[in-house]
Structure formats: C-alpha cells, structure tokens
Amino acid sequence: MDILSKLEILADAAKYDASCASSGTEARNSLKSGGIGSTDPGMGICHSYTPDGRCISLLKILLTNFCLYECAYCVNRTSSNVPRARFTVDEVATLTMEFYKRNYIEGLFLSSGIFKNADYTMEQVVAVARKLRLEHRFNGYIHLKTIPEASPELLAEAGLYADRLSINVELPTEKSLNRLAPEKNARSITRSMARLGSGIEEYKESKKHARKQGNKKLVAPKFSPSGQSTQMIIGADDSNDSAVLRKANQLYQSFKMKRVYYSAFSPIPDSSSQLPLQAPPLVREHRLYQADWLLRFYGFGIDELTETANTNKTTGMLSLDLDPKLAWAINHREQFPIDLNKADYERVLRVPGIGVINARRLISQRKVRAIRYQDLSKLRLPLEKIKYFVQTIDYRPDSVRLESANFARLFVNNTDQQMSLF
C-alpha cells in the first residue's frame, strides 16, 4: 500500500480523538539547540481549521488501526469493517518532518491500535519519537498516546521524548468500561495514570530544586514536560453530567491532569449494536467544557457544579439552554448584584458574561477611577446578560426582575437552540 493511502486510512482512524493541543510545554528553540523546530510555553499554533471548526495543530495519526480490542465506541475495534493499514516507524517520522518543514503542523500526536500485545505496540510508538528526537533532531511538539498495560520502562522512555503523554479513561465509570471496552482495565488505567503523574511531578520538582541550587546537573531525566491529559466519551453510556464532572474532578485532583477532554461519541462507520442509536447533542459536550473551565479557572467547587446540574429538573444534566455559570447565577441570585467597584476578583468572576481577562481589566481600571456603567460597554461586555447582575457607581439593576419567578426565561434564546441531525 502506498503512503498516501495509508495516510488517508490512519488519519481517518484518528479523528475521533478530541485533543490536538500543543500548548504548555517548555520553550525550545532550534537556534540554540540546532535541528528543526521550536515550542512555546504558552499556546501552540493552529495551522489550519477543518470545516468542523476544529483546530489542526498536530499531525494526528495512528501507527496502525489494526486492533485486537473490542471497544464498542471505536471505529478501529476488531469487528469493525473498515480498511486497515499500518505505517512503519520511518514513514511516520518522515511524514512528520516533511509536514513540519512546510509549516503545516506544530508536531505529532501518535496513537495506535493494539497489535500483537501492549509492549510491542508501545515499543513501536516510542521508536517513532526516539527517531524524531535523536536522528532528525526534531524540537517540535510530540504527544504520545500511552498504552496503560505497557511496561514502566517504556513509559519512562516515552516521557523522555514526549511533551505530553495521555491515557484515555474512556468512560466515567468502571462498570461502563467493563461493558463497552471489555479488554480494557480500569485499574491498570489508574495505575498508569498515577505513574505518569508522579513521573511528571518528579521531573518538575527536580527542575525547581536544580534552579534553587543553581546546578543544572540535578535535573532528572526529562519526563513529559507538558503533563498528561485524558479523554472521556460522553453519551455512550448513561452517566449523567454530574457523574462525568465528578470523575473529571477526581482525575484533576489525583493525577494533576492538564486537561480532560470530553468527546461526545460520534456516529462512526459500522458502529456497534451495543451503542445508543442517537449521538448526544454536541452542545452537551460544550456545556461540559464550560463547566470544566469553571472548575479549573473560575474557582467553582465541584459541588457547586453538580448542584447546578442536579437542580436542572433533577436530571443531573447541565442545562442545554443556559451556560453553567449563568445557570449557577440564576440559582443563586440572592448573591447578586455584585458591586464592580468593591467586590474582590473572585466575586467579579462570578458575574455571567465577565471572563478572566475582563475581570482583571475591571480591577486594574478601578484602581485609577471608579467604574461606571458606560465603561462596561466600552469594554464590550455583553450588557444584555450582565445588566441583571452588576452594580456600578451610577447603576443598579432592577431588583424586581432579578427576583421574578421566571427570571431564567429572559436568557433562553430560541434561535440559539442546538440543531440535531434529522
């Protein structure tokens, strides 16, 4: 089979993995180190966008889509009737380099179906990264999907070359995992995540220690400087949003995950009869990302989020019509309006429609002079939304509105409804 056909098959097979991020690694620069490639500790670059609005930052492919496992939600499972292909290590390394040199990509995201056994597969995946780093002197971004059952030695070597390692939890509960992915094992997934987590911590700590001592030799061998991430499939089992968020929170807490990706299970060719017929609405995935954001950057506690999901007709599902921050604010309207001239940063952040950047702007501005209502429109804040929740020196919202029983109705916009496949 020629490389072009392999590329078609193995890109197609990789597209259901949501993550494509190339952010948050250490800064590298080939002018200093020689070779090709650079990375930025901040955001990676999106070199293109597909018509689904997703960023293309990495060459995201599978080494092979032959797989011995039978995960019901996956196109590559044994019983699926899709064309199969397998790249050699050299082919992936060359494609990555040539794509990179044309400025199509930031780097490589490599995963693989399981062939022969876990160690054999992982060894091939690691071989690609090794070749890129050592032979091609590639300094761009590498993300490797890790096989939980692979040996600790292989994990350590993967961590040496990769910017990020990830293991997918796949499903919110062990029960669902057993049912839909019978060859996968929740305990070995957890064990490997913990191993990655401590490897990442150790490396970080050793860097800190070395900096303090002023001795570069104290830095431990590199280990996945951009941390680990994972993916959870939404809507393939009956777990509600509360359960999903609790699981995510636990992953953030126990393994210091950089990101949990939520992937609404997508219709796939030749899908398994074990799956629900209907894909979940994409907006559900969107709401989960918003809630996740609140958890990580807005100082929301997990209980506040699950409470928001549970008060929505007691379904445990986040509202599809309202974003979770707005839904929370509506449930807690007794805490509003918030005085933008007095409230601390955390309180300002609670206002629906004020994000991290604008909250900081408001705080820095009010040091110079008091905030007036007009300033809000100059900052292009969404007045229609925030006007109910804030107070400035010359403005107070209409308390009757805020206290009215059908307050929430004000925000449900009929044209904004999620379209679903018909």
Added chain:
Amino acid sequence: MYSITANSFGEWRNAARTLLGAGISPQAVHWQSDQQAGLFDSCNLESIAANKQASASPTLTVPAQFISQAKKASCFIDINKPNEKWAVLYSLLWRIRHIDKHTLLLKSDPEVQALQRMSKAVNRDKHKMKAFVRFKCVNEDESQRDRYYTAWFEPAHAIMELTAPFFVQRFTSMNWSILTPHGCAHWNQSQLTLSPGIERPEIKEDQYDEFWRAYYCNIFNPARLKEQAMQSEMPKKYWKYLPEATCIKDLSRSAAAAVDNMVQSGTTNSERVRTSSKSVAGFQDKLRSRNRE
C-alpha cells in the same frame, strides 16, 4: 505646527525624544511619512532641539509595556489614516510623561484603546502569519542540506521583521525565503537578511501539498460540521496560501451525506469476528478474564 516625518518605530522614537525634550505638545505636531513627502516641509529635528534648548537629560523612562505596544503599533497599516498611529503614540507618550504615568491603565480611554487595538491587530496578524505561511520546496531533487524553501504571504500589517525571529528559531536548519509585499526575509541556516517587499511571485505546488490535503480531508469529522466556526478562525482571505483550502467546499457539501451513510450502514455485532477467528477470541478472552479477577 511642526511637520515630522516617521517611517518606522526607530524614526518615530528619535523624533518623539526630541519633541518631548523641547516641550512641544502633541497638538503642535503634524506627522507624515515619506510616501506623502512634499505635502508639508518636514522640520529639522536638530533645529528643534537647538532652538528650544532641550532639557539637559535626554534619558526617558516609560512603562515597558508602552514600548512593546508602540513597537507593534508602528507596524500597523491603515491606508486611510497612515500617520494616525504616530500621533496617538506621541500623545500617549506626552500624557505618560506630563499628566499621569498610569495613563495606560485607563482601559476605556480612546487613545489607550487605539493603542490596544493597533497592537492587538498586529499581534493577531503575526499570529496568523506564523500559522498560515506555507513553505514550498523549490528543489526537491537536492540533498536535504541544500534544499531551499520559499513562501509567499500578504500580512495586513508590515510585520515581516517582527515575525522573522520566530521562523529563524523554528526552521533553523533549513534554507528559506519568506516573501511579502512589505518586506522579505531570507535565512541560509546561519544568517538572516531582510530585503524590500515584492509583488506576488509565481509559486509552484510542493509534492507534500497532496499529502497534506489528504490528511486534512480525512481528519475532518463530517458529523460535526461547523463551517462558521472554521471561517472565523481561518477567514477566506487566507485560503489562497493553504493547499488544503481547495477541499473545504466539497467536504462541507458532502458532510450530511457522509453522516447519513454512516447511520444507514447499520451496526455490527461484536461477536462477528470472535466467532470467525479463534486466535482473536482467545486473546480477548484472556484479557477479559484478567479484568474480572
């Protein structure tokens, strides 16, 4: 009225230092660039300095943030008001020195916002340039070391010089030229050279463009079509640089059909392969029983 000519951040800074030293207020300065020379006679900066007996200490400190934003704003191109940026910059500098050194914190002030807007536009333009420049190899038959890559790009602002370091640090062991209407950059694995802008040259397809298109078409999931989201990040004006853009129309058009196809083709029973292949079934059984332990 003083007519002052500036074509770059460096020229503006020189002029601004002198004007500030001589106590000339922003209202008394008319800024122009070489393109419109002749409209007014440009004043001689040295004579200003001499006439006004500029204050003895020319050392000026301003917030670092102002310098970095001003450098970016200097690249800003507005064909209708090409010199407004110089006026805004000088006025802000004046205010920082004479009125309030925290002027930049007034986020809703019109001039602060103008500076923000310009530096943001330039930032965004830089970002898009880093993303959408596409190198084409012009001599694929040569050995890796001698290959040469070129790219043509039309940024909205004059950002070639500002963006060149990024490309140098990334494509270090490659020979390349990036060509734009506002300036070109050339790198031969050891030295960066800048040259004046040019008109659009003839650029040929690269052999890997076909591979990239294949990747692009196949990584797209038709079940998640969201064209507007794509276009807001990757506006049509950039499509001419992107080999993959030729596929967008077809992909979007056939997306619905592709999903129908998936849904209609029905489902498979996972037992199918297990019953036909003993070795697969054996392998799976082993793993499954281990999980149950």
